[in-house]
Amino acid sequence: MLNELKAYKVRPASNDLPYKFETGTQNHEGIAGLLGALEYFEWIGKEFAGPQGDSLKDIYSGRRLTFKQALTLTRAYEFELSRALIEAISSVPGTQIYGIMDMKRLEERVSTVSFTLIGKEPRKIAEELAAAGIYVWDGNYYALAVTERLGLEDKGGMVRVGAVHYNTLDEVARFGEALKKIAN
Secondary structure (H helix, E strand, O other), rough: OOOOOOOOOOOOOOOOHHHHHHHOOHHHHHHHHHHHHHHHHHHHHHHHOOOHHHHHHHOHHHHHHHHHHHHHHHHHHHHHHHHHHHHHHHHOOOOEEEOOOOOHHHHHHOOOEEEEEEOOOEEEEHHHHOOOOOOOOOEEOOOOOHHHHHOOOHHHHHHEEOOOOOOOOOHHHHHHHHHHHHHO
């Protein structure tokens, strides 16, 4: 059936499968990047799995085990980062966090938090945090309908801060301290 499908392609591309569905030169950078990402997560799994990853050995083996261990560790650590971010922001009087804040529901969110601070424009908060060496985003992040519905679009949107597995809890604490200074 695939052979019968017309492929919209550049003329020099092959008419044979699977190449007839390539629109041009392969994305060599993407292929190399994917390999790099897989090697990185394999390193995390091998380097940091320890006893926490042992429970997966009954289900998985080989590289699949290593990747599952890496992603399990990453997810668990990002729960800690989410908790720390939510606590840091909510400890600052006048902040409003948008999204799930219930610590029992962290598996339903990522470690990115959007918030506002009464009396401060999101852009100004972002600039002051940048001056402290902390980089965040402000605005609507192309989620215009969300900021409109929340009544925030005409107020500059929100501030969004995200932490991932290579961030530290100390960095989150430093962010919290900088946010407290901005609020005062």
